[in-house]
Amino acid sequence: MNTTPSNQFSPEMNRVDAPSSQSVAAVSTELVADAEVVNSRRVKEITDDTWLGYDPIAIAQYYSSQPLKVFGRFISIFIPIVNFALGLWLDKITNKSKANLGKRAIQIRGLLTKLGPAYIKIGQALSTRPDLVPPQFLEELAQLQDNIPAFSNEIAYQFIEEELGDRPEAIYAEISDLPIAAASLGQVYKGKLWSGEEVAIKVQRPGLADSIALDLHVVRTLAIWAQTNFKQIRSNLVSIVDEFAERIFEEMDYENEGRNAERFAELYGSMQDIYVPSIYWQYTGRRVLTMEWITGTKLTNLEAVAAQGLDATYLVEVGVQCSLRQLLEHGFFHADPHPGNLLATPDGKLAYLDFGMMSQVKPYQRYGLVEAIVHLVNRDFDGLGRDFVKLEFLTPDTDLTPIIPALSYVFNSSLGATSTNIADLDFKSVTDQLSGVMYEFPFQVPAYYALILRSLATLEGIAISVDPNFKVLAKAYPYVAKRLLTDTAPDLRNSLKELLFKDGSFRWNRLENLLNNARSSDEYDLNQVIDQTLDFILSDRGTFIREYLADEIVRGLDNFGSNTLQSVTHAIQKGIGIKVPTPPVTAQPQSNGLEHIQRIWGILQQTKGFDPTMVLPKIPQILMKSETQSFGQKIASGLTQRMAARLIREVLLQDVPSGIAVNDSLSERRAPQPQLALPTRVRR
Ligand SMILES: Nc1ncnc2c1ncn2[C@@H]1O[C@H](COP(=O)(O)OP(=O)(O)OP(=O)(O)O)[C@@H](O)[C@H]1O
Incomplete structure (x- = not known):
């Protein structure tokens, strides 16, 4: 069922650091030269059945022998983008920016769709970034998730036969005449197995590996060039591109997606009202995935959800609780929870789809995030400053003296002078405020954080469309309080101690606040809290x-x-x-x-x-x-x-x-x- 790749790209291979040249061409040449030194393996071809994993150096090597192809692709991307930018500039100088915004938004969607899967993915990523993209553009980019032209059934059937070793009609008793969804990387048919189960059959687009590898190579070369020439760019663009590219390459391996779905089900499937479809491994290969069909309504289709008598706000809360466990407990998180991937099932559950893009938050990052939330809620900005170092937003040698008052200023102003209530903090304003501080001081946004932000911003986006007053952080704090009171990890024990004692005096209000918050968290086990409290009180510490x-x-x-x-x-x-x-x-x-x-x-x-x-x-x-x-x-x-x-x-x-x-x-x-x-x- 599975073809062994002839060229295996190992993600562990060394990467090239940003060179100091000035032009894109020079960057590209240096990149390739470095790659040749570092990497002894040469890639002969990138085709749908020979790729595996993302390796920027191997990809750079591969395209170094095809400069015309790279140049041709660069031009085909560059011309329409410059054209579009010119349009925006004309709107600006003729004072028509506002009037033409809708038209431009439609144009950018068309442009990205035409540029192909890698750009559709970039557009999708941007569609969840209200901090970077104006609202009209967001709406159009969000449609990139659904309206992508399908490819022919013949090609799809051919892939099924190649991957599964048998004709589609021998495997499926029924298969829809047309795909029910055509997405950036593949399209989905509804089918039925001969054993009677309804299934979703996801088949990959043809020529994907080559086109994505080439596009990512061009984008990465541009990122290196921009990083080298614009000192104002503090985020590590190259590692953001690499992180993103690695995810896309993983997403192109449907066996990996199947494994992810099973791991997701194992970790979160037992949570109240979460549903994860099962995988039919005997009908799954790298380019074809067969999984349980989910009957459901997209969570964003509020009217249809309500017509089924379901409570969308409740389902959003279920989603937030699941995200918290993903980000802060197990670290294995759905990095692509766009609205199309969350379905409300008729029996009132929230079903997750599309496990192609998953990411990992390391334990120290998880603890750091919990601590940062606690420090934020308690307005402990010294602590928050230290958290940023721990979370790698700031290097350990950064002087925090000017940063702490800046953090204190922005957060106090977003909370209001008198409020200490977490419910008053909304995620968007927190991140907006933070962006300002990050811009002013030498912050670097780590690549993993961009994915987390995207994941939470998507959920808050859906939540706000359901309930304009929904506050992700307010829903998150009971869980964080529960974690602090019940988790025995030394880092969290320390943050609890730090939270409850100041200058030798015990802060009863904070304990009351934690206990009050934790009790509204599901799965809060009071017995566990009492056990651990007694153990702790009676220990040396x-x-x-x-x-x-x-x-x-x-x-x-x-x-x-x-x-x-x-x-x-x-x-x-x-x-x-x-x-x-x-x-x-x-x-x-x-x-x-x-x-x-x-x-x-x-x-x-x-x-x-x-x-x-x-x-x-x-x-x-x-x-x-x-x-x-x-x-x-x-x-x-x-x-x-x-x-x-x-x-x-x-x-x-x-x-x-x-x-x-x-x-x-x-x-x-x-x-x-x-x-x-x-x-x-x-x-x-
Ligand atoms: N198990 C399923 N049951 C019902 N519908 C499904 C199932 N899997 C996928 N779909 C439908 O197909 C659409 C696309 O599927 P999916 O998101 O997995 O594809 P993708 O290629 O990974 O898409 P994207 O490019 O958006 O990440 C979903 O939004 C959903 O409407």
């Missing part, structure tokens, strides 16, 4: 929390008991014959810490799955720990000290000035003692 908690508990219990004590001591005083006026009933200020603990208890009680008895089985285990015993001793001795001091004051020292009130165990230990000279104060 939790010493400082134990000490702090002991102080809080002592103070709280002491305050709680003081009113009772007052009446008891009053009785004792009377009993031993001390004459005292009836004590004024003074409202004792309640401990802040205990108030917070009470509130937290309230939050826990309102959390799904909360059961106070679930702590019971943990008690023997806790009591066995030596840390618990010393914790108990600390509380007991703290309380004893306080009670004793209070008793002396209440019973014997009626006129002890309130300035030496026994408010905290530390001040007791350190308080100067002379005023406590008993004889001078005892009234008999």
Whole structure:
């Protein structure tokens, strides 16, 4: 079924760094010269059944022997693009930019479609970038996803036979007369297997490998040239092109797409209301993919979704939750979630299609992103600055001193002076604001981030068309809070500690905020939180929390008991014959810490799955720990000290000035003692 490639392009081969020449031709020559030094393997041909993977050097080598072909392609791209740019310029000088915007948008779609699959893919990528492209253009570019001319059935059937080793009618009992969709890289037929299952059959376009390799070679050469000659360009254009190109090459391997679909199903298929079609491997090859047919409505077709009685907003939320798990939990993410790839099924599920373009977020990037969200929400801009270094937007030697106030300024202004509410942050304004800071300071946008941005921007785009007030970040924070409270990865433990403690004091509000947010996240396992909290508190790293908690508990219990004590001591005083006026009933200020603990208890009680008895089985285990015993001793001795001091004051020292009130165990230990000279104060 599968043909072994005669030329295997290894993605691991070394790449050429941007050379310092001035012209495109010179760049191209240097690129090839370098390639010849680095790479000893020469590629003889790039055809649909001989390619595999993306290797810019091997591709450059291959085209170095065909300068006319490269030049011809360059001209055929250059002329229409310059023509289009001229049109825009004319509109500008004749003041018709606004009037002609619609016309130009249609032109650019036609132009990219004519230029072929690589440019259609670039257009699709741009269609999800409202930060770079004006709204009218976005709408037209979005149509690139659906309206691409089909190729003939004969070619498609020939590919099926070549790939699957049998005639289409022997494999499929039915196959639609025409493709139901023609996309940039292939077209899709609806079919039925002889065993009765309905299937989607995706067949690749002819001549794809050569045309895409050539176009990417031209674009990469231009990127190297632009990067070298325009110092203002700070993003690494070449690596962005490489990242994108690697994805396109992967997308051209339908067996890879099948494997991706299965991995996606394994990781996310069990999530509530997510559906992933299964793959029929016996009818799948590198250029033909047979998978389960999904009956559904495109999520963007709001009227049709509503007509089926489905709630589009809910399905968008399902999509956001799935994206969060993709980006922040497993790192394996759908890098092409354009609206056509998300279907609402009649039973109310969100089905994902098209697993050709998947990407990977590495663990340190995932943790970095979680931390960045936490720092952003808590307006901790020092932390956010450090996150940018961790996430490779800034090099470690960057001076963060001027960047932190700039971050603080833009985010505070997008949040508003008084709001601390995450629900007020919208992803688009955050990224818009960030773009400004990135432009001003030496930021470099890493290639993986461009794909993440695209993936989230697409979802927010769909979400906003469903509900204009939808905020991706607001939906994301409960999940982030859940991760912080339940993930044992050392990086996240550290961010939790950093979040909850500042200059040695515990920030109860933040804990309350986290617990409150986490409880609205699905899959929030409170039991796990309690287990981990106890483990952490009783570990070496939790010493400082134990000490702090002991102080809080002592103070709280002491305050709680003081009113009772007052009446008891009053009785004792009377009993031993001390004459005292009836004590004024003074409202004792309640401990802040205990108030917070009470509130937290309230939050826990309102959390799904909360059961106070679930702590019971943990008690023997806790009591066995030596840390618990010393914790108990600390509380007991703290309380004893306080009670004793209070008793002396209440019973014997009626006129002890309130300035030496026994408010905290530390001040007791350190308080100067002379005023406590008993004889001078005892009234008999
Ligand atoms: N399993 C399926 N069930 C139903 N329809 C499907 C299925 N797979 C694909 N389609 C239809 O075919 C269209 C194109 O499929 P797909 O997105 O996988 O192709 P593609 O070549 O990867 O497209 P693109 O260039 O947009 O990435 C989908 O938008 C959808 O309408």
